Amino acid sequence: MIIAMKPEASEEQIQEVCEQIKKYGYHPHLIRGEERVVIGAVGSGDNKDHLHNLIAVPGVENVVPILQPYKLVNRQLKQEKTTIRVGDLEIGGDRLVVMAGPCSVETREQLMETAIAVKAAGAHILRGGAYKPRTSPYDFQGLEEEGLKLLAEARDKTGLKVVTEVVTTEDTELVAKYADILQVGARNMQNFALLKRLGKINKPVLLKRGMSSTIKELLLSAEYIASHGNHQVMLCERGIRTFETATRNTLDISAVPLLQELSHLPVIVDPSHATGKRSLVSPLAKASIAAGADGLIIEVHPRPQEAWSDGPQSLTLPAFAELMQTIKPYVELESRRLN
Ligand code: PEP
Ligand code: MN
Numbered sequence: 411m412i413i414a415m416k417p418e419a420s421e422e423q424i425q426e427v428c429e430q431i432k433k434y435g436y437h438p439h440l441i442r443g444e445e446r447v448v449i450g451a452v453g454s455g456d457n458k459d460h461l462h463n464l465i466a467v468p469g470v471e472n473v474v475p476i477l478q479p480y481k482l483v484n485r486q487l488k489q490e491k492t493t494i495r496v497g498d499l500e501i502g503g504d505r506l507v508v509m510a511g512p513c514s515v516e517t518r519e520q521l522m523e524t525a526i527a528v529k530a531a532g533a534h535i536l537r538g539g540a541y542k543p544r545t546s547p548y549d550f551q552g553l554e555e556e557g558l559k560l561l562a563e564a565r566d567k568t569g570l571k572v573v574t575e576v577v578t579t580e581d582t583e584l585v586a587k588y589a590d591i592l593q594v595g596a597r598n599m600q601n602f603a604l605l606k607r608l609g610k611i612n613k614p615v616l617l618k619r620g621m622s623s624t625i626k627e628l629l630l631s632a633e634y635i636a637s638h639g640n641h642q643v644m645l646c647e648r649g650i651r652t653f654e655t656a657t658r659n660t661l662d663i664s665a666v667p668l669l670q671e672l673s674h675l676p677v678i679v680d681p682s683h684a685t686g687k688r689s690l691v692s693p694l695a696k697a698s699i700a701a702g703a704d705g706l707i708i709e710v711h712p713r714p715q716e717a718w719s720d721g722p723q724s725l726t727l728p729a730f731a732e733l734m735q736t737i738k739p740y741v742e743l744e745s746r747r748l749n
Contacts, residue, residue, distance in 0.1 A: 414473075415447045439482060509573055511537035571590040649684030659685070665677075
């Protein structure tokens, strides 16, 4: 339920509504907009009718139900888009944020070479997996903490922020110690124990859409994180499984504007995993920007043919630099900026 306060409502009236909400067994969630305060009553209280009665409380303008099962991440609750701060960088604002780097952190040389090159090309955030959720148990599983240390070293060297995946609940705090943004991989989108743990940390989360997950399931996974206390969530469309086998996945471009209609959270697109093919990354990056994406996450490797994972979809360093030039007019057309 959404309780919209009148623009002139006093602080006491706002607190009074929050107290009532608690009495009915719900949690009040305050959103202070420029004009007015909106209060979300969320949770599994069984007194919906009582919430309707709040219309009679002084200072309340309107009480509206949120019909979808996701509440806190719902655009109905908060019209203003959410922006997420990572140090001096803002995600979800007018800047198109670019995250780039290798699929896996392999060696110091590989990571530093990539970090320096993507920074020079204009990327804002360095990506790289230290914990890799691989389909085969015989494939490279990541350098683990050693990889996290290398990512932190690359951040110190370049000033780039770091996004990296957390695969298990137990590793959450360790990954949070080194990373600026924690990534939840497609295979873990419905690992509810992990989502709840991420709700307890004070770092932004990049939540990737499961390869067979619906938009509603993605938003409910985001709701898990938010309802456990962490509202710094960004959604990532990374392609879904369809009957088509010519590409690794099928990029659901409609998910971009649709997620933004349904939710106030920033939306990032991963054209690398969406296609599995290097040649398709740049065209789909352009399409994603045109569809309104708030950012891109792109795999880059100095020698893709030698990559320990996802070589076929990784851009070379010059190809990434070229992509950054190619997307410029698209970024401007969307009234966004790159730096
Ligand atoms: C990755 O980003 O390297 C990755 C494993 O992505 P996804 O979870 O989308 O497959
Ligand atoms: Mn990868």
